[in-house]
Amino acid sequence: MFNNLQDKLDSAFKNLKGQGRITELNIATTVKEIRRALVDADVNYKIAKEFTDKIKDKAVGEKVINAVSPGQLMVKIVKDELAELMGGEEAPFNAKGNPAIILIAGLQGSGKTTFSGKLANYLKSQKSLNPLLVAADIYRPAAMEQLRVLGEQIGVEVHLEPENKDAVSIAKAAVASAKSKNKNVVIIDTAGRLAVDEEMMNEVANIKNAVNPQEILFVVDSMTGQDAVNTAKTFNERLDFSGVVLTKLDGDTRGGAAISIKYTVNKPIKFVSNGEKMDALDVFYPERMAQRILGMGDITSLVERAQQQFDEEQAKKIESKIRKNKFDFADFKAQLEMIKKMGNMKDLLGMIPGVGKQIKDLDISDDSFKGIEAIIDSMTLEERSNPDLINGSRRKRIAQGCGKDIAEVNAFMKQFEQMRDMMKNMNKMGAFGKMMPGGL
Ligand code: GDP
Secondary structure, eight states, X not given: OOHHHHHHHHHHHHTTTTOSSOOHHHHHHHHHXXXXXXXXXXXXXXXXXXXXXXXXXXXXXXXXXXXXXXHHHHHHHHHHHHHHHTTSSOOOOOOOSTTEEEEXXXXXXXXXXXXXXXXXXXXXXXXXXXXXXXXXXXXXXHHXXXXXXXXHHHTXXXXXXTTOOOHHHHHHHHHHHHHHTTOOEEEEEEOOOSSOOHHHHHHHHHHHHHHOOSEEEEEEEGGGHHHHHHHHHHHHHHHOOSEEEEEOTTSSOOSHHHHHHXXXXXXXXXXXXXXXXXXXXXXXXXXXXHHHHTTOOOHHHHHHHHHHHOOHHHHHHHHHHHHTTOOOHXXXXXXXXXXXXXXXXXXXXXXXXXXXXXXXXXOOOGGGGHHHHHHHHTSOHHHHHOGGGOOXXXXXXXXXXXXXXXXXXHHHHHHHHHHHHHHHHHHHHTHHHHHSGGGO
């Protein structure tokens, strides 16, 4: 995410790192480079200039020149200001109502329908929320079908009226239907056009007036940079939306939209979408995003994702096996499954401070675990639960079974042994309980 911007900011800070004496000139050069990095990331020049003027004032005020580590202090100033520019505090999302009505608007292809599905999936996972999706894109039968399929996939009912050509009446009927079915959130996916057009705007505005939504979310493709910001302006003038959803942050996004949309329309970003899968949705936290832009990782989000996938019963079982030095291949595979559910591997690694930059050019696919899984799958159940059984001839058979080289199987077995030794030592030292909060 934002690799180019990250690199450029990093090199701007280098000016202040490892310098014997810091001068005003060093600071001015750094600030200028930060400005250039932002403009290259498609942040509007005026915003970039205002931002860096503020950084400069703060750098003088906080005496970066005399600081013990001027580079670090400067990074902190930039991080705080970036977070502020992107919205400061996390913006609340209002899903309360009887039912709560959420209107989704944006251009065609921005990711509205995908986001509608993700939002329904996200809200459904919160206790007491029971969403209804509404297909109000009357122009494209394919959009209705897409929503129907998504609804089926995530187990959320979709309100469809394929013959009805009046989006307002569909929205009204859907709200009435939600009331009668005890659905407490209605998510209305509206039609988009390739560019802003009057008819589309009228239609969304009419739906807004007819159903009076708690939230109007404007969905925008973050890859489109300043265009995204300009489109946001037009939509906001007409709809006075309550929040922004930035999509496709998993792509090669430069960062301009994320950084400048809040400043331009004075509406907060509420969600970011970073993939095509239904669980690739994050609540937007300006502070965490600023940290990620600066390559500082995002441990808080990583821990939250782990908690979402955490299966307490299974964790207890595995913990007890580790304590008895009985951790086996079946447990290992169960652990892999849990990690995989946390999301895209490269994205996860990127949340660890300092790692993102190092792996940005590596091709880490979600298939990273496939080789290991194939090896484990090629073992008999007996071998999986008793790794000590696996001698030379069994290794050969396992390698043949999964189409791998014997050397790969040997390497994996060795790693597994090392891991078990480490667990044994931790048990001996009694370190396990201390290191793993909550037991694991
Ligand atoms: P709509 O026309 O606004 O409803 O847009 P869609 O929801 O149909 O999305 C357009 C395309 O973008 C589809 O191919 C989606 O799979 C894809 N898409 C949507 N959100 C994301 C995202 O966050 N990341 C990526 N990589 N693709 C996305």
